[in-house]
Amino acid sequence: MSSKPSIPKGTRDFSTKEMLKREYIFENIKQVFRLFGYQPIETPAMENITTLLGKYGDEGDKLLFRILNSGDFLSSLNYDDMTTLEYSKLSSKICEKGLRYDLTVPFARYVVQHREEIVFPFKRYQIQPVWRADRPQKGRYREFFQCDVDVIGSDSILNEYELIRIIDDIFKILRISTVIKINNRKVLAGIAAYIGESDRIIDITVAIDKLDKIGIENVNSELSTKGLSEKAISNLQPFLQLNGNTSDKLGTLNRLLSESEVGKKGITELQTLFTYIGNRSLSCDIELDLTLARGLNYYTGAIIEVKSKDVNIGSICGGGRYDNLTGVFGMEGVSGVGISFGADRIYDVMNQLNLFDDLKGSSTDVLIVNFGEDETKYSLKILDKLHEMGVKTELFPDPAKLKKQLSYADSKKIPFILMAGENEINNNCIKVKNMSSGEQKEISMKVLKKFVENEIRQTKGIDSLPPNLKIL
RNA sequence: GUGGAUGUAGUUCAGUCGGUUAGAACGUCGGAUUGUGGUUCCGAAAGUCGUGGGUUCGAGCCCCAUCUUCCACCCCA
Numbered sequence: 001m002s003s004k005p006s007i008p009k010g011t012r013d014f015s016t017k018e019m020l021k022r023e024y025i026f027e028n029i030k031q032v033f034r035l036f037g038y039q040p041i042e043t044p045a046m047e048n049i050t051t052l053l054g055k056y057g058d059e060g061d062k063l064l065f066r067i068l069n070s071g072d073f074l075s076s077l078n079y080d081d082m083t084t085l086e087y088s089k090l091s092s093k094i095c096e097k098g099l100r101y102d103l104t105v106p107f108a109r110y111v112v113q114h115r116e117e118i119v120f121p122f123k124r125y126q127i128q129p130v131w132r133a134d135r136p137q138k139g140r141y142r143e144f145f146q147c148d149v150d151v152i153g154s155d156s157i158l159n160e161y162e163l164i165r166i167i168d169d170i171f172k173i174l175r176i177s178t179v180i181k182i183n184n185r186k187v188l189a190g191i192a193a194y195i196g197e198s199d200r201i202i203d204i205t206v207a208i209d210k211l212d213k214i215g216i217e218n219v220n221s222e223l224s225t226k227g228l229s230e231k232a233i234s235n236l237q238p239f240l241q242l243n244g245n246t247s248d249k250l251g252t253l254n255r256l257l258s259e260s261e262v263g264k265k266g267i268t269e270l271q272t273l274f275t276y277i278g279n280r281s282l283s284c285d286i287e288l289d290l291t292l293a294r295g296l297n298y299y300t301g302a303i304i305e306v307k308s309k310d311v312n313i314g315s316i317c318g319g320g321r322y323d324n325l326t327g328v329f330g331m332e333g334v335s336g337v338g339i340s341f342g343a344d345r346i347y348d349v350m351n352q353l354n355l356f357d358d359l360k361g362s363s364t365d366v367l368i369v370n371f372g373e374d375e376t377k378y379s380l381k382i383l384d385k386l387h388e389m390g391v392k393t394e395l396f397p398d399p400a401k402l403k404k405q406l407s408y409a410d411s412k413k414i415p416f417i418l419m420a421g422e423n424e425i426n427n428n429c430i431k432v433k434n435m436s437s438g439e440q441k442e443i444s445m446k447v448l449k450k451f452v453e454n455e456i457r458q459t460k461g462i463d464s465l466p467p468n469l470k471i472l
Numbered sequence: 473g474u475g476g477a478u479g480u481a482g483u484u485c486a487g488u489c490g491g492u493u494a495g496a497a498c499g500u501c502g503g504a505u506u507g508u509g510g511u512u513c514c515g516a517a518a519g520u521c522g523u524g525g526g527u528u529c530g531a532g533c534c535c536c537a538u539c540u541u542c543c544a545c546c547c548c549a
Contacts, residue, residue: 006522009540059547062473102549130549135473137542139549146549206547296548305549315549342549371507406509421507435509 010134010142018347020363021356022145025174025343026127029147032169033125036162038149041124043106045131049098055105055328057202057297063132066095099131103148104298104325104338111152111336112329120153120334127343139313139345148319150338152326157269159337160302160321161276167306167317167339168282174346175355177309178316179285183292184270185299185320187253190263194256195235197228204228205293208240212291216240239290246274246288253290269301285309298322304339311349317341363392365456367409369419370396378425382418382448389452409435416456 007013014022030040052064069076073094081090100106103126111118127147136142149166151159164180171178192201203226207219214222219240223233238256242249250271257263270288277286284306294303301321308316319339326334350356366386368379379395386393394414396405409417417433417440424431430448433440434455443451 006540057547063547132548134547136540137544140547141549144549294548313549318549340549345549369507402507403505403509408509410509417508419507423507431507433508438509440508 008142010136010140012141012143021351022343022347024356025346025350026145026147028173029170029341029343030125030127032166032173033147033149035169036123036149036166038123038125038151041107041110041126042128043100043103043110043126045099045129046097047100047106047109049092049095051109051329052098052101052105053092055298055325056101060101060296063134064101065099065131065133066091067097067099069094069096100128101132102130102296103128103146103340104150104296104319104322107148107150107152107338108322108325108336109329111334112326112331115331118153121151121159122153123149123151125149139348141344144345145343147341147343148338150336152336152338153334155335157272157276157302160269160273160304163304163319163337163339164273164277164282164286167304168284170341171306172283174350176316176346176349176353177284178306179287179309181287181289181292181305181307182270182273183289183303184266184301185303186262186266186269186301187257187290188266188293190257190260190266191236191239193260194263195232197232200226200228202297204236208236208291209293211240242290246286249288249290250274266301273302294318294320296320298325300324301335302337308349311352313345313348315342316345316349364394364412364414365391366393366416366418367405367412367414368393368395369402369405369417369421370399371419371421372399375421375425378420379418382420382430382445385448386452389449391452391456 046067049064049066053061056063076093077090081093107124107126111122125148127145129143129145131143134140134142149163151162164182167178167180188205189198189201192198192204197204204223207222207226210222211219220233223236224230238252242252244252250267253267254264257267274288292303292305294305299320300323303320304318305315306317307314317339319337321335321337323335324332325336326332368383370376370379376395383393383395396408406417415435417435419431419433421431424442427442429442429444431440431442432451
């Protein structure tokens with residue numbers, strides 16, 4: 001039984017080089033989240049399946065990973081169940097748990113469960129993997145990390161504005177040029193009402209979401225296939241053809257939707273948001289995009305999606321406002337808004353654009369050569385000192401040939417070697433080798449600290465770190 | 473879930489019409505150099521040709537199934 005080991009479809013191992021890059025992304029995102037006063041939480045990888053079902057639409061239910069009950073999972077079934085139940089009903093009988101599909105629904109569940117201990121508005125961030133049983137392809141994985149920020153318990157559009165700022169800050173730091181697309185579900189609901197097809201809002205939004213992909217004719221024919229009347233479709237056209245700048249668009253919408261209460265509410269929300277954004281300078285492009293629909297069922301207000309301008313990989317960040325997500329868990333009238341950064345896609349974008357150049361260096365600054373048992377005591381003393389000074393240092397674990405130890409340092413791009421063999425120990429000094437110049441010299445133990453400050457810090461020190469990591 | 477492509481040392485890829493023992497580069501390891509890396513030179517290890525069946529005297533190559541990865545759709549981060 002020694003077949004080659006493998007990992008499940010759509011999952012990946014991350015090797016050291018990849019992890020350094022990934023952590024760079026996580027660190028930066030986390031710092032911006034903290035800057036705006038968000039605090040971390042984590043929730044379990046698995047949730048009760050009933051928590052997850054029905055929150056993401058039919059498509060979402062299909063993509064949930066279900067966890068087979070432990071033990072005799074068939075004991076809850078009788079013969080009739082097995083032969084007559086359709087598979088989805090059957091699976092919810094034998095699978096009581098599932099892997100989380102996103103971080104928003106578990107968060108809503110968390111808020112309801114911990115309502116007594118939470119002070120509202122509650123601003124939290126959460127960086128964890130999620131799982132979807134999707135068919136994998138480029139930019140689409142079955143296990144991937146989401147970085148969520150949400151504020152729950154506040155209706156203010158200031159929260160939407162804050163999220164836009166966060167998006168802008170993060171992508172500015174990561175040097176990804178992006179366009180932020182904004183829309184509002186209430187406006188979409190208003191449009192559906194205006195054309196007399198209120199109950200078809202999902203079909204309508206899904207179809208117009210494809211506008212820039214398949215063109216206006218195909219959208220119209222798709223709507224017609226879905227059973228929308230000719231009249232409704234022709235009434236929809238002015239919305240599909242909306243153009244001009246943001247205030248033009250909002251003006252037109254205002255006229256067209258003057259009869260619709262929800263529609264007008266949505267327009268006001270958009271207006272408020274765009275006023276906040278106003279003339280503040282953002283590095284991202286911002287665009288009011290009526291064709292932005294987003295599939296997740298629970299959005300009720302603003303919807304936000306971010307795309308890279310240089311790499312075509314779908315959205316790298318998305319989110320919106322949900323007015324009653326906690327309602328399904330028994331806590332009514334609490335509105336929240338949040339966004340989710342797709343770390344894996346951000347990684348793909350940055351990799352493709354070679355934006356990780358700054359990270360080429362090693363994580364270790366100094367390697368202490370291992371000369372053997374007798375010298376190790378002396379080396380460990382040096383190691384401790386350097387660690388106390390905050391210098392990233394490692395001692396080679398085996399007394400391997402010097403050649404081996406040096407080429408290890410070389411492959412890890414460690415810039416400094418410290419050698420303390422018999423001669424050095426007798427003279428109470430250390431030999432230092434600079435790997436890039438090849439130059440080496442002996443220094444006494446006393447000036448070790450000075451040496452660190454003058455040379456290591458300058459070669460590998462804080463100045464070489466990306467500016468945003470300097471605080472660390 | 474639907475349709476299409478793909479798979480050969482650790483990695484990137486050759487491999488002719490189906491014909492003897494499947495090759496290269498890079499990487500790894502060893503040596504030239506027992507206390508000095510990168511460059512150079514020499515050498516070695518490394519493969520059940522994704523997996524399982526089938527056709528054939530003979531299969532990396534042809535056929536079937538299956539898995540992986542990739543692409544389009546659906547949907548999404």
